[in-house]
Amino acid sequence: DAGVIQSPRHEVTEMGQEVTLRCKPISGHDYLFWYRQTMMRGLELLIYFNNNVPIDDSGMPEDRFSAKMPNASFSTLKIQPSEPRDSAVYFCASTGWGANTEAFFGQGTRLTVV
Amino acid sequence: SQKIEQNSEALNIQEGKTATLTCNYTNYSPAYLQWYRQDPGRGPVFLLLIRENEKEKRKERLKVTFDTTLKQSLFHITASQPADSATYLCAYNSGYALNFGKGTSLLVTP
Numbered sequence: 001d002a003g004v005i006q007s008p009r010h011e012v013t014e015m016g017q018e019v020t021l022r023c024k025p026i027s028g029h030d031y032l033f034w035y036r037q038t039m040m041r042g043l044e045l046l047i048y049f050n051n052n053v054p055i056d057d058s059g060m061p062e063d064r065f066s067a068k069m070p071n072a073s074f075s076t077l078k079i080q081p082s083e084p085r086d087s088a089v090y091f092c093a094s095t096g097w098g099a100n101t102e103a104f105f106g107q108g109t110r111l112t113v114v
Numbered sequence: 115s116q117k118i119e120q121n122s123e124a125l126n127i128q129e130g131k132t133a134t135l136t137c138n139y140t141n142y143s144p145a146y147l148q149w150y151r152q153d154p155g156r157g158p159v160f161l162l163l164i165r166e167n168e169k170e171k172r173k174e175r176l177k178v179t180f181d182t183t184l185k186q187s188l189f190h191i192t193a194s195q196p197a198d199s200a201t202y203l204c205a206y207n208s209g210y211a212l213n214f215g216k217g218t219s220l221l222v223t224p
Contacts, residue, residue, distance in 0.1 A: 033211065042215065043158070043203065045214075056209070107157055
């Protein structure tokens, strides 16, 4: 397996534009997580899915953020409209079944909103 | 609510020495603690997991301890090498989600 795949690697957009980040988890993994990383706040959990169903979205900062997982091999994180304070690195991770399994992370998407 | 704290100060050590990184939690003892390594521009990579009822876990030059009395986990790298330079993150499970500390940057100089 190629691991968790995220696209794009880098995204620069203007304030007010819609941004869509994409993630392909490892095949067979039941859980998918979206994280945001900044120097100030570290790695923050935004939302996670189990078997394509959102389980906990309490980390999503505002209604401008939304996430979907239409099937087991694809998830999106959308920001609409984007703001400069959304600039961060966004990571997707997946794990197999169980709370004690290691998380596999993608390479991340570095988002810059100008 | 549970908080996990890592020393925000970077740790600089000389090659060959043992590096010790600290992870403190504030509330209940998590059932598991995990340690990850993150290199610049890359996602975190899993290193070790330790359970609440385990005092110590080892993997090659790595050792993790879990002290529920002190509410602390220590991460040791023995015989450190410049290639060990990275940011190290600890994380605890809350249900099926992993919550991370901010990480400690380690620099090993020749």
